[in-house]
Amino acid sequence: MKDEITREDRVDALGGMGCKRKRVEDARFTQGKGKYVDDIKLPGMLFGDFVRSPYAHARIKSIDTSAALAVDGVVAVLTADDLRPLGLHWMPTLAGDKQMVLADGKVLFQGQEVAYVVARDRYIAADAVELVEVEYEDLPVLVDPFEALKSDVVLREDLVAEDGSLPDGAHGPRKHPNHIFTWEVGEKEATAQVIDSAEIVAEESMYYHRTHPCPLETCGCVASMDKVNGKLTLWGTFQAPHAIRTIVSLISGIEEHNIRVISPDIGGGFGNKVGAYAGYVCSVVASIVTGVSVKWIEDRMENLMTTAFARDYWMKGRISATPEGKITGLWCEVTADHGGFDACADPTKFPAGFMNICTGSYDIPTAYLAVDGVYTNKAPGGVSYRCSFRVTEAVYFIERMIEVLAIELNMDAAELRRINFIRKDQFPYQSALGWEYDSGDYHTAWDKALKAVDYDGLRAEQAQRVEEFKAGKTRKLMGVGLSFFTEIVGAGPVKNCDILGLGMFDSCEIRIHPTGSAIARLGTISQGQGHATTFAQILASEIGLPADSITIEEGDTDTAPYGLGTYGSRSTPVAGAATAMAGRKIRAKAQMIAAYLLEVHDDDVEFDVDRFAVKGAPEKFKTMKEIAFAAYNQAIPGIEPGLEAVSYYDPPNMTYPFGAYVCVMDIDVDTGVTDIRRFYALDDCGTRINPMIIEGQVHGGLTEALAVALGQEIAYDDMGNVKTGTLMDFFLPTAWEVPNYETDYTVTPSPHHPIGAKGVGESPHVGGVPCFSNAVNDAFRAFGLRHTNMPHDHWRIWKTANDLGLHG
Amino acid sequence: MTDKMHIKMTVNGQAQEFLAEPRELLIHTLRERLDITGPHIGCETSHCGACTVTMNGKSVKSCTVFVAQANGSDVTTIEGLGTPDNLHVLQMAFKEHHGLQCGFCTPGMITRASKLLEENPSPTEEEVRFGMAGNLCRCTGYQNIVKSILAAAAEMNAAKEAAE
Ligand code: FES
Numbered sequence: 001m002k003d004e005i006t007r008e009d010r011v012d013a014l015g016g017m018g019c020k021r022k023r024v025e026d027a028r029f030t031q032g033k034g035k036y037v038d039d040i041k042l043p044g045m046l047f048g049d050f051v052r053s054p055y056a057h058a059r060i061k062s063i064d065t066s067a068a069l070a071v072d073g074v075v076a077v078l079t080a081d082d083l084r085p086l087g088l089h090w091m092p093t094l095a096g097d098k099q100m101v102l103a104d105g106k107v108l109f110q111g112q113e114v115a116y117v118v119a120r121d122r123y124i125a126a127d128a129v130e131l132v133e134v135e136y137e138d139l140p141v142l143v144d145p146f147e148a149l150k151s152d153v154v155l156r157e158d159l160v161a162e163d164g165s166l167p168d169g170a171h172g173p174r175k176h177p178n179h180i181f182t183w184e185v186g187e188k189e190a191t192a193q194v195i196d197s198a199e200i201v202a203e204e205s206m207y208y209h210r211t212h213p214c215p216l217e218t219c220g221c222v223a224s225m226d227k228v229n230g231k232l233t234l235w236g237t238f239q240a241p242h243a244i245r246t247i248v249s250l251i252s253g254i255e256e257h258n259i260r261v262i263s264p265d266i267g268g269g270f271g272n273k274v275g276a277y278a279g280y281v282c283s284v285v286a287s288i289v290t291g292v293s294v295k296w297i298e299d300r301m302e303n304l305m306t307t308a309f310a311r312d313y314w315m316k317g318r319i320s321a322t323p324e325g326k327i328t329g330l331w332c333e334v335t336a337d338h339g340g341f342d343a344c345a346d347p348t349k350f351p352a353g354f355m356n357i358c359t360g361s362y363d364i365p366t367a368y369l370a371v372d373g374v375y376t377n378k379a380p381g382g383v384s385y386r387c388s389f390r391v392t393e394a395v396y397f398i399e400r401m402i403e404v405l406a407i408e409l410n411m412d413a414a415e416l417r418r419i420n421f422i423r424k425d426q427f428p429y430q431s432a433l434g435w436e437y438d439s440g441d442y443h444t445a446w447d448k449a450l451k452a453v454d455y456d457g458l459r460a461e462q463a464q465r466v467e468e469f470k471a472g473k474t475r476k477l478m479g480v481g482l483s484f485f486t487e488i489v490g491a492g493p494v495k496n497c498d499i500l501g502l503g504m505f506d507s508c509e510i511r512i513h514p515t516g517s518a519i520a521r522l523g524t525i526s527q528g529q530g531h532a533t534t535f536a537q538i539l540a541s542e543i544g545l546p547a548d549s550i551t552i553e554e555g556d557t558d559t560a561p562y563g564l565g566t567y568g569s570r571s572t573p574v575a576g577a578a579t580a581m582a583g584r585k586i587r588a589k590a591q592m593i594a595a596y597l598l599e600v601h602d603d604d605v606e607f608d609v610d611r612f613a614v615k616g617a618p619e620k621f622k623t624m625k626e627i628a629f630a631a632y633n634q635a636i637p638g639i640e641p642g643l644e645a646v647s648y649y650d651p652p653n654m655t656y657p658f659g660a661y662v663c664v665m666d667i668d669v670d671t672g673v674t675d676i677r678r679f680y681a682l683d684d685c686g687t688r689i690n691p692m693i694i695e696g697q698v699h700g701g702l703t704e705a706l707a708v709a710l711g712q713e714i715a716y717d718d719m720g721n722v723k724t725g726t727l728m729d730f731f732l733p734t735a736w737e738v739p740n741y742e743t744d745y746t747v748t749p750s751p752h753h754p755i756g757a758k759g760v761g762e763s764p765h766v767g768g769v770p771c772f773s774n775a776v777n778d779a780f781r782a783f784g785l786r787h788t789n790m791p792h793d794h795w796r797i798w799k800t801a802n803d804l805g806l807h808g
Numbered sequence: 809m810t811d812k813m814h815i816k817m818t819v820n821g822q823a824q825e826f827l828a829e830p831r832e833l834l835i836h837t838l839r840e841r842l843d844i845t846g847p848h849i850g851c852e853t854s855h856c857g858a859c860t861v862t863m864n865g866k867s868v869k870s871c872t873v874f875v876a877q878a879n880g881s882d883v884t885t886i887e888g889l890g891t892p893d894n895l896h897v898l899q900m901a902f903k904e905h906h907g908l909q910c911g912f913c914t915p916g917m918i919t920r921a922s923k924l925l926e927e928n929p930s931p932t933e934e935e936v937r938f939g940m941a942g943n944l945c946r947c948t949g950y951q952n953i954v955k956s957i958l959a960a961a962a963e964m965n966a967a968k969e970a971a972e
């Protein structure tokens with residue numbers, strides 16, 4: 001009987017890497033038994049709610065809390081004056097700036113937190129919020145970063161010295177009171193020279209509008225101070241629970257071992273839940289003050305208006321080429337609107353994230369990038385919305401510049417990309433702006449994509465459509481959107497990546513139980529990515545125990561090893577690597593145990609799927625299950641009992657996933673309505689751990705890209721009022737607007753990652769946005785359009801058509 | 809604050825009786841008063857559908873129903889659709905076809921889909937997309953949700969045919 005089990009059967013039985021394992025998370029989620037932060041209920045728990053500023057810029061003359069305090073059920077109303085003695089009225093931001101927790105004398109954006117009401121239930125809290133009387137004196141509002149850099153209106157008096165001089169910011173000298181930093185990368189003079197003397201130069205200005213990650217679950221927390229034991233427990237929507245623990249400890253003075261941070265199930269993050277928000281600090285303080293637990297949950301409007309915007313980059317580009325289309329230089333200047341406080345979530349040494357990946361997938365010999373951060377009267381944030389630290393902006397920039405250059409050269413944009421791709425033999429490739437691309441095979445991916453969509457056929461159809469349009473036979477134009485992206489994810493090597501001084505390694509700790517099952521804990525936290533499923537698959541392949549016998553646990557700082565969390569597609573590249581490395585430590589010990597049991601030398605046994613067998617005598621073996629038991633019941637000379645391992649993985653480099661996308665879109669010139677007829681997405685994320693989950697990530701990322709490209713924006717009026725504060729105005733596509741996507745792949749493993757994986761969750765968003773946008777722009781190329789800004793909602797597209805004289 | 813009202817309703821087959829302010833929202837009644845936390849809150853403005861339940865045979869967004877309006881009603885939530893030992897076909901189909909990621913929209917999605925399939929047992933893909941347009945998902949891009957619902961419909965129809 002035993003002989004009939006083949007090696008393949010044994011591989012299948014593990015449910016390891018590469019299989020479409022069904023998700024272990026789904027049982028609880030499909031039955032309504034997920035445990036999200038708002039599901040937590042503790043005895044006597046109070047509710048916190050904010051009084052928020054209706055003004056974008058105003059001085060606070062007075063706050064009267066008496067009427068609110070008189071409401072039955074209201075326990076406390078906190079203002080900056082209450083937090084000041086604790087030193088908690090301001091808090092540090094992730095970007096080296098500081099931010100008011102509660103308005104300290106003035107407000108800098110609409111929706112800013114002014115007072116925090118604590119009450120018996122959320123209805124009473126909401127009633128009391130209405131009764132807090134705040135007297136404001138409104139100040140001139142700055143919503144345009146270019147104007148802010150010229151204005152006499154000083155937004156941050158706290159950053160101007162008494163003599164009027166400007167002390168350096170966290171990222172060097174500042175040239176105006178509303179200026180935050182200048183970040184320069186590359187060769188300024190050399191690039192200018194190359195471009196100025198080039199035969200072909202294309203220039204374009206583009207605005208990557210402000211938007212918001214808007215996960216379906218808003219941010220929230222429950223703080224519970226146990227005064228008897230001096231222990232604080234903080235549950236919350238944290239994408240980086242360990243970092244939150246350290247931050248809470250640093251700002252509250254509570255020793256880190258007395259703080260337990262728990263991220264329960266999280267209803268999507270997309271970057272929104274990386275930062276530390278006023279709600280967390282106020283809830284902790286309120287729990288300390290009242291001695292009972294306090295819950296704070298944002299409503300949707302608060303979420304859109306205050307926590308974590310993304311993008312808001314004004315970009316100016318120049319790109320030069322030979323007449324044959326070989327790119328010779330790239331220049332990029334960015335004015336970055338950071339809002340009232342610089343709370344961008346980037347590694348410390350990268351104030352504009354990895355914007356310097358803006359040379360994209362192309363072999364560009366000379367380049368220069370300069371980013372200026374600016375304060376305005378908008379909400380702080382600047383998070384990576386489903387992307388790795390400004391990579392979305394970078395990829396959009398270069399993929400638009402390529403299209404504009406193609407127009408300048410009167411060349412096909414697919415061909416222009418092809419002749420400029422970094423060639424396979426050039427990897428590892430040193431980019432002009434300082435990155436070492438680990439691996440890639442762009443030409444193969446591009447050819448596969450173009451073939452799959454019959455690219456030449458599409459162009460022929462498009463040309464015919466233009467003729468028909470000109471002949472008055474149709475009112476619909478056709479756009480072919482292309483994008484080829486290279487992401488940079490998996491931050492990152494501790495030598496250059498840290499957040500608040502914390503190195504961006506990650507971790508995994510494994511315990512094998514005597515009967516051959518296991519638990520592994522990681523420093524990351526899933527927000528829908530399915531870590532409990534996929535990390536068990538990695539381990540199954542590494543340690544030869546079935547994935548179904550491995551529990552994955554994350555998010556509890558009392559039990560999980562320290563790690564920097566989940567964002568920037570870093571879970572697989574960093575924690576996934578830690579998981580494999582910890583697994584290999586288990587295997588190394590298992591090898592010694594197996595050799596002992598088989599009475600041979602360590603080197604005479606080899607790992608084979610789920611066992612160690614004697615080399616050359618595969619019938620002599622010990623399964624990992626048997627080895628696990630032996631680890632607990634045998635006294636093996638020279639080997640400690642037990643079978644556990646921990647790995648802290650400091651990645652030697654980032655990983656560089658890439659992909660080729662094509663979008664075919666029909667546009668009704670008279671209504672501006674877009675119809676996505678086809679979307680093809682080829683992703684290369686290196687080794688594929690679970691194809692089903694990869695596909696799901698691609699569908700989701702593309703849909704968020706569609707949203708951003710076609711309508712989703714956080715818009716302000718001149719007074720700094722948020723115009724898109726509800727889901728009525730803030731575009732989230734429904735099933736009705738979203739197409740079916742075709743997914744495809746190539747596999748170019750990362751050479752430095754233990755299992756060759758690169759991460760995929762954000763690629764489709766990064767590559768998708770320019771693809772949708774290029775389709776819209778491309779539809780009008782035949783009528784002289786070079787560039788039009790996103791979001792391409794129906795009105796803007798109609799306007800583009802109108803400006804081009806297409807309405808007769 | 810207003811006077812409390814005497815409310816009676818049936819939730820997942822169980823009779824419930826309590827005093828509540830009429831302005832209390834049904835979603836809070838379910839989640840906070842009755843500890844039925846399957847339905848979620850994503851917006852409180854009727855846009856996202858995370859709070860979807862079935863009330864008197866219709867899909868409703870429970871964030872926009874006052875408990876006063878729900879007085880005397882019969883409410884079913886995700887918790888009333890299946891049990892761990894006897895899952896609803898949709899609950900299995902969503903797992904099988906990867907129709908969920910973070911799971912936050914899932915209870916509302918499945919509850920709405922169950923109603924949709926009662927209203928239209930053999931929907932086309934278009935009909936599913938239209939019928940589900942009141943439920944937002946930020947994670948899946950809907951492709952696998954649609955696939956899950958169509959697969960569940962096919963399975964339910966096959967089971968019905970076999971029984972006949
Ligand atoms: S919470 Fe009810 S529709 Fe969003």
Ligand code: FES
Pocket residue numbers: 216267268528907908909910911912913914944945946947948
């Ligand atoms: S699975 Fe996350 S919102 Fe739908």
